[in-house]
Structure formats: C-alpha cells, structure tokens
Amino acid sequence: MPTLAPPGPAVSRPPRKTSLQSDSTLGLLAKIVLLGLVDAFAVYVMITLFLQEKWLILAVAAAVTVLINWIYLRRGGLPAKYLAPGIFFLVVFQVFVMLYSGYVAFTNYGDGHNSTKADAVNAIQLSAQQRVPDSPAYRVTILERDGVFHLLATEPDGTVSVGTTGEPLEQAEDAVTDGTGKATELEGYRTLQFGEVLANQADILAITVPFSDDPEDGSLKTGDGSSAYVYRPSLSYDEDTSTFTDLETGTTYSDTGEGSFRSDDGEQLSTGWKINVGFENFTKAFSDQNIRGPLLQVMVWTFTFAIVSVLSTFALGLFLANAFNLPDLRGKRIYRILMILPYAFPAFLAGLVWSGLLNPEFGFINNTFFGGADIPWLTDPVLAKVSVLVVNLWLGFPYMFLVCTGALQSLPEEVNEAARMDGASAWRTFTAIKLPLLLVSVAPLLIASFAFNFNNFNVIYMLTDGGPRFDNTTANIGHTDILITMVYEIAFGTGVGRDYGLASALSIIIFIIVAVISAISFRQTKALEDING
C-alpha cells in the first residue's frame, strides 16, 4: 500500500494521488456497511414493487440503486460521492414533487376521482346497494377483533357465518348459540355489549359483508345491530359497453370520457376515476363562477398582504433602528431584548394566541382595552384584514429592526460627517444618503421577506383560518385567505370535496409568481450593486 510509505519529499507526490482514492480500513468498512444497508432496503422495496406489479416504479428504483452503487464503488468521481445523499432527497422531495404537482394540475385527481376505472366500477357496485325486497332476516351479533367490527350472522335455517367489509361471509361452525339458536359468541372475537353497539353506531351501520368476491352476489347489512338483510347492487355493470344500468328505473349511465359515468339527462354517479383533463383546471379557476371571483379577490389580497407586511415591518424596524442608534441611550439593551421577543415566539403559536386576544366575545382586547365592546376583529372582512396585518407586523418588525440596526451601523461614519459639513439637516442626511445606501444592503432581504410573506401560511391559518367566508362561493374560502391557504383548503379542507387537481393548478400559479419575483430580485440586486459601485 502506497500510503504506508514515509512522507518523504521524494515519494510524497505519488502517494498523495492515491490517498485521494483509498480510505482507511475503518472508512472502507463504514462504506460497505452503509452501502449494504441501502442496497438491502432497495431490494426490499423492489421485491414489494414486483409483487404489486408496479413495473415503471420498479424500473426507476432499479436504475437509482444501480446509480448509487456506481457512484460509491467506482474510483474517482469524488464530488458525486459527497453530493449524492443531499441531492437524492432534493430530487425526490423537492424537484420531483414540483414536477408531480405540474402533472396533477392536468388531471381531475380528487375526491371521487382518485383511482383507476376498474376500481371505480368495483366501488360503485359496492356502494349502490339496495335491500332485496323479500330478503330473509338474519339475526346478527356484532363482534370485534383487532379494532375491526364483524357481523356474526345466523340464517333463519340456523347456519352461522361471520364476515366484515371486504371479507366475504364464512361459515363459523363452532359459534356459541343462545337458547333461541342465535349465535352470540365466537372464539377469537369479542362480543360487543349493547352500550358499545350504540357508541359505535356509525361504524356498525357501515359494515357491508359481501357473500362472495363478486359484488353482483350482494351483501349483508344491518340497520340496527341485531338483524341484517340481503342487499344487492341496484346498478348492473356491462363490461362490453362499459355502462351501468339502474335495475329499477332502467337509466343507463355511460362513460363519457370525463372520468365518470353519466346518464343522458346529465346525472352522474358519484364515484369516478382519474383522467387527464388538459387545461380544464386552469380554465375552471378563471371561469367557474364558484372559484373565479374568490380567486381574484384572494390574489389581490395575497399581494396586498405581502407588500403591506414588508413595508410596515420595514418602516417600523427602520424607525426603531434609527431611534435606538444612539450610543449612550440608557436601557437600549433592555428595549432591544424585549422587542426581539415576538420574533423568537413560534409563528404558529403567535397566530393562535392573537386569535384569542382578538376574540370578539371573550378576547382581552375587546374586554380590557375597549371596555367590553363587541368589535368584530376577526369576523368583519375589513377589520380581519387589518388584524392580520397588525399581527404580522408584530411578528415581523423585530427582524427588520435587527437588520436595519446592523445595516445602519455598518454605514461608514464619514458619510454622516461629510453630509454635515455640507450643511445637510439630519432628515436630509437620512433620506438622501443613508436610506439609499441602506437599501442596497437590505433590498435582497426585503424581496426575500416579500417572497416569504407571499406564502405565510401559519399567520393566516392560525389567526383567521381565512375567514370571514366569502358569500359567493360554496368552498371554504374567505376574505383573509392567501393563495397558499386556498390551496390547502381546496386540497385538504372539509368544506367541499378534496380537489387535488385544482389545488395543484393553483400551486402552479404560485410557482410562476414566485419565479417571476425571484427573477426580478436577481436583476434588481445586480442593478442596485451597479449603482453603488
């Protein structure tokens, strides 16, 4: 091994080169163990993918595994060895998810459209169940195993079987029966008491036990936890024409190419599947009456919120920095520490705490400062906006105060002196000389602050939750919602169904706005630097 050679001047050069590539034994061992663990995990993932027949992802996973091994097992290529771990996460959880947002924005992904067509057909058959009119009554007992409720059903002829949602009925011969022949207990299961049945009513009513794997055979459902009846799909599926027919009314629902089954008179079955819809989400955002109005208002408010937040925090911060930029001011340090506290307070808590302070009925502000007045701080559209801005000022001014203090102190003293020599007043020195110089150093921070506030989710969501709500929409969007909270509300909100496609389309719009801001900021900083030097 060349590394063993003494570091004499004559041999120092060749070993140096090889030492770049050969690690110590410990290093080699660590590398083998780590790479082995990564590979073991990769193989586990790939086997699972193979069993689930997800070929595309399997191919990608295999390629990534090969790439990682190649990076770490070959000689040379040192930078890649250091960059690979960070870049791996960056590519998957930052770059890929952005591209994936782009893809989802062009689909109808969301509630009712979250799987393939085959899954949708199956789900419709299961959900559209109707009680068979002459169904015999099965006497049932509710059982529980591993937190899942089962039906123990006794047929009129005495046969006992057990099953639950997704698990077809199975004969249970060793069940314990009571005097009337009704099965009440089964080994391996716990029988629910009457009180428990009442407490879990919703879950128990939802149990649908199929008779077999084919949904057309029907299933068993209970309405009261003691007797059950046979239910059959009221819709019959015809695979050749890919249509559903309602067995009662005879209405035909056909696949119209929009990811759902629709009848001739426009009625739609609630379960659909995921398809590509092109630009529909974007056109919907700007033309659908339910979304267009709110979206435009939200956009205007997002910009207002971000701009006013930056300007107000900067103005207050700069004013304070000036006021306390006096070397011999007493108590300066105490003021400083106390004023920085809001910046140190976690932002999400600040929103929640202020929502309590501003609560119209019980809040501190109304009860103590305004003597019990009923000022609707968070429920009036205009006041809610003012409240949001004040709270964000509270959160943000200390940062600007720190930044401006730093920037003011780094200005050369000669500037001040020269201005005074020329007879400039303090105000004029400030506006004509200090402020422009200050802006050069803080402009990038102002733009960063704008970009941050543009997506300042926590303050809005914790303080007002976007409220008060708009009247002109059914979605849960309100006067203080900004774009990112609107995205969250549309994707995960409880108001109307989740619409991942539309939410992603809106995120893409935010992406574009942020990109434009960043591009301008890069140029702007350059321009300001040019002015200065």
Next chain:
Amino acid sequence: MTTFIDPQAAAPARTQSDGPGSIPQQRKRTFGQWFRHKGWRHVVGVVTTLFAVFPLLYVLSAALNSNGTMAGSNVLFSRFDGGNFEALFSNPTRPFGRWFVNTMIIGVVTSAATVFLGALAAYAFSRMRFTGRRVSLLSLLILQMFPQLLAVVAIFLLLNAITDVVPWLGLGSQLGLIMVYLGGALGVNTYLMYGFFNTVPKSLDEAARIDGASHVQVFFTIILPLVTPILAVVGLLAFIGLSSEFVIASVVLTDPDSQTLAVGLYSYVAQQRSENWGVFAAGAVLAAVPVMALFLFLQKYITNGLVAGSVKG
C-alpha cells in the same frame, strides 16, 4: 433633529471618556431639550416594548390561571397555580407530552441530518472543482426560492403512494416526514456553509493530504472542527424552523400520538377556542420556551449578518 446632538453622535468615543463631565452638561438641559434628544426615544421604546410584550404576558398569565376559559383570563396575573399544566399532561386524547417528544425527535434528527448533508455538499463545492459545479450551485440557489409547502398536495400524494409499498415510510410516519423535510436540506443551508467553508484556508487540508490523510479524514478531522460555528447555527435555525412547521406535518401525521406540537396545539383550539384556553396557553408556554431560548442565544449571529439572508420560516 436638533443640531446639538451632532457633536456627540459624531464622536461617540469622546462621550465615553468624558463620562463624568457629561453629567453636569446633561443637567443643564431643560426637559424640552432632553425630550427632543433622548426622551422621545424612551417613549418610543416603552410603547413598542408594550406592544411586543403584552401578548406574551397575556399567554403566560392565562397559562398560570386554572380558571380555564378565555373570558376568565382577561385580568392579567389574577391567579397563580399549575392546574392548567396538570390538565395538559393528563388528557389521553390530546397527549401533549408525546407531541413535545415528537417535535424534539423530528426536529433534532432532521436538523442533524440537514447539517450533515449540507456540510457534505458544501465540502464538495468548496474544495473540489468539477464540471457542473457552477450550474449546481446556481440551481440550488434557485430551487430554494420555492418552498416545499407549495408542493404539499404532491407530497401528500407521493407519500400516499409510498404507503402502499413501504408502510413505515408513508402517510402517518414520522420517518416519512423527516425524509420530506430532508428534501429541503440543501438549498440555503449549503449556500451558507459553502461561504463559511471557503474561509478555511486550503493550505490546511493540503498539508494534511501530504501527511497521508484521505479526503474523508480531511473532512472529518480538519474541516468540520473548524466550521463548528456555522454547523451549530444552521442546525439551530433548522430546528427553530421545523418546530413551527405546520402544513406538511398536518398532512402527513394523522394519528394524535404521532403529531407534533404545531399540529397538536392547533387541534387543541381549532374546535373550541375559548373553553380550552387556559390549557392551550400552558401548552403554548411550554412549547415556546425552548425555541425562544435557542433564538435569543442565536440572536447575535443574526445581527452579525451571518444568516442575514434567511427569513424565519
């Protein structure tokens, strides 16, 4: 502003050395002069301090008042007792203790990994020259402009898909959440570290190389000890940011036992803001204290401009 402050401001050093002499000079001033020079600054200071501090005092007072409701918390510091804290730790459906531990674990693991991944990358950028180096640095700078929360829908769907393959990394898993956070490990952190790494003279690692040290040894034994300050700052800032992260955590962590403080405390007040108020305030105080302590400790680095480009998230 008045003119007579100028000589003083122009020569701050002299005021200090003339300390004893300046006191009689100050006494000679009328109140009006004093006010125009310094007094108004104290007025500004007191008013701003009150604005800054009263919400914090309010939440502290509500936490110590076991009366519990929001309406009962409106007289500051009317009662002192620990009833709210007891209630906080004895509610099994809202396990505050678990949330606290979860937040610590997720925060510490993620920020440690963030520091490590960032340092690896910064070492490569600072010490090695390779094709694509400039482009990579620039792409990092551009990518960090787009916060991860913009892609929260896609992150949710991706984790949903991962759940089918590796359940312990998918939705509901803290490890999955940590992985998502690590997607933002490079970016601004690498940039900060890269600048700091460049200040360590290259002759140091070259000397070590000549003595036979490998690149790994140079990284761990020479560079890392010398850049500990920036590692600490990046780690602590990452921790502070993560402890406030709500959007992604709320989407990924669904089970109350696995949630973080941000998600848990939100759920505490989301439904019944006014009834749970005292208990929530107690939780807020406990959640805020570690973060605020860290923050005040870091404050001087922030003013030093070391981390001037980072905005709290």
